[in-house]
Amino acid sequence: MKKISLSDLQQVAPDDATSAPRPDAEVTAEKLASAARAMQSGANVPAISRVVLEGLVRFAEFLLITAVGFAVHFVYLAHSEGYGSQYLIVMPLIGALSVLAIQSSELYKISAFRKFPADGLQIAGAVTIVYGSALVFIFFLKLDAVYSRVFMLAWYLGSLAILTGERALLALIVDRLISSGRLARRTILVGGGGAADILLNQLAAQPLADLQILGIFDDRTDARSPAVVAGFPKLGTVDDLIAFSRRTRIDLIIFTLPITAEARILQMLRKLWVLPIDIRLAAHMNKLHFRPHSYSYIGSVPLIDIFDKPIAGWDVVLKYAFDKIVGSLCLVLLAPVMALVALAVKLDSKGPVLFRQKRYGFNNEIVEVFKFRSMRTDLLDFGATKLVTKDDPRVTRVGRFIRKTSLDELPQLFNVVFKGNLSLVGPRPHALHAKAAERQYDEVVDGYFARHRVSPGITGWAQIHGWRGETDTPEKIQGRVECDLYYIENWSIVLDIYILLATPWALFKNRNVY
Incomplete structure (x- = not known):
């Protein structure tokens, strides 16, 4: 069985039952089952690769x-x-x-x-x-x-x-x-009933398996999906799992469904592929048998790989070191330019030099990014509820120049070097209420939140391909997201270096930034 591709998921017809919920429409912590809330409130320490x-x-x-x-x-x-x-x-x-x-x-x-x-x-x-x-x-x-x-x-x-x-x-x-949970793989099962019971007993028989089973999520509410399986509680539906994963660390999701339930698996994956989590299909219920190298294993229990967390293992260390080293060098080299921009902003209009804005970061976490202020203080739009257009009266004289040249983005080097919630290269972090054609981005692009499976960046694959600036049509945000997903699926440190080197040239070519 080959890994399921993103195109496979995009061919699944969207409907209310299968569309991944928006963050502001997700099930809140208070609405989750009490067992899920208790699991969230427990220790949630960072993992060690x-x-x-x-x-x-x-x-x-x-x-x-x-x-x-x-x-x-x-x-x-x-x-x-x-x-x-x-x-x-x-x-x-x-x-x-x-x-x-x-x-x-x-x-x-x-x-x-x-x-x-x-x-x-x-x-x-x-x-x-x-x-x-x-x-x-x-x-x-x-x-x-x-x-x-x-x-x-x-x-x-x-x-x-x-x-x-x-x-x-x-x-x-x-x-x-x-x-302590640092090395244990925090694991969720999708699909309850007899198949989950068999798998849980097989996993329990692996004495050195480093799994921490948190519970089960299943859309079924009838007798096929009891409240407790092999001592582990049912924590909610697959939609609940989206909300749960935003609030607690999950390292692995295992589907207990047979491979013959392809349509149901695809419907669930269409919700879950936006998460930065390894997803596997348990092979214990499948009558089809593949060669041993087709499986990954937990002890002697075979699993079929479906999705891998992007940028994992040593790639995380490499990207972190690249961000810190190159980001620090850029901060030192560009310090004189940043000082001049700060002075120009201060002399041009009243108000603070820096502008702070909340945006979506890795795994939909809310991060605060720094920018040079480009708008009048009394007309600042912290939520980006209205697109900046050509000759927008809210933008100052200096603001037009620094927005056109992206000099307003330079303070985000502080996010990269000191806060660590941005990378030099990655999908651009969007404001919470950013819109395309009066519709929020996730309403325009199906699978929009999959771009949050990696840390956002100051520049990215979309930016060097002309997808920066005003997003006044659905096609513009669609093109930007497609570039972001391409970057995630094809990441390498060489690609990051290429994007950084191509960014200055791309800034001069783009004419859609106001």
Whole structure:
């Protein structure tokens, strides 16, 4: 089964039962079931990426093995032989090969971290193979005079000791992270009844599964969907799940429906695809069987991947570092320009230099962005209820220039560098009541809120393709959203760099900004 595409969802006929609710029309926290409200009020700590943690452990063990080699060399050889290049080469090489050997035994998974000391012999075996192979290599190439066998033996024993201590400590840390919710995958099941009961019992049989099941959401209200399944409560409908996910962290949604219920799955996905959450289909009810690599697994329980959270794992770290480093450089380099703009705004009209406006951010969170004030103080439109048009009397003389050149957006670098609620590149954050042809954006574009699956940005793919400025027709906001969704589905750090470099040229070409 291939992953469901966005076009598949757009072909599902919209109606009142299947359209994703607008934020101001979503079920409020007070209207959610009491069990859902209680779940929301619990600990909602930020998650730690499993992929990042596993990568950090690999790097840490490489450093530990290499460091033990340098320590043994310093104690045993440095005073007599100095630091020969042969040792400087072999120490990081053995460290890297040891990590690869441990990796080949699948011991860099969260479940393996928790199984220590049960997996201790496998780790020792992997390291022994590497050091043993090195000794055989030294023997057959007659390098006894080049590499000390005592050094190699001491380094091997020291590596085993340091890895044993490190893995014991790691097991305690991972268990604590899971119990605190930082590493546990907060999971929701969609679809109740017998299928959910079977899946929940299968998941409960996985002793090292790092799941935290929050509950079940199901649109059915008859006997096929009881209030409690395998001890887990039904928290509401799929519409309720939209509201629930806006207020509490959810990492994974699992559909318990059979693959034959394609129409029903698509109707539900049409509501849920706007969320920045991994979505999977449980394979336990399907009679069709695929090759093992077609599935992802929780322990031994197979799942079919439908949607992945965009920009996850190491990509989050890379984008965060890119934003902070490049954003800080831009802030320093553009500080003189920002100072001149601030002075011009102040001299041109009375009022504050900066304008703060609430906009939609990641996962529909409300964020406050900074801009240079471009309107008269007595005519400020904080909700963007009226589009700015050509020769708009609300816009000041300086305001027309800084809006045309997007210099009014430069203070948003403060959001990127200091507040972290904006990225340099991403879908532009829209004002709460922004409209196209007198209709709010989400009423014009189906799936509009899917653009909020990533953090908004100062510039984006839509902006360099001419979709900036006035949105007086449905086609303009439709084009902007299509570009935003393309960016989300095709993100890479190279794409971010390209957009940044293309932005200055795009500013001069666009004539629809007033």
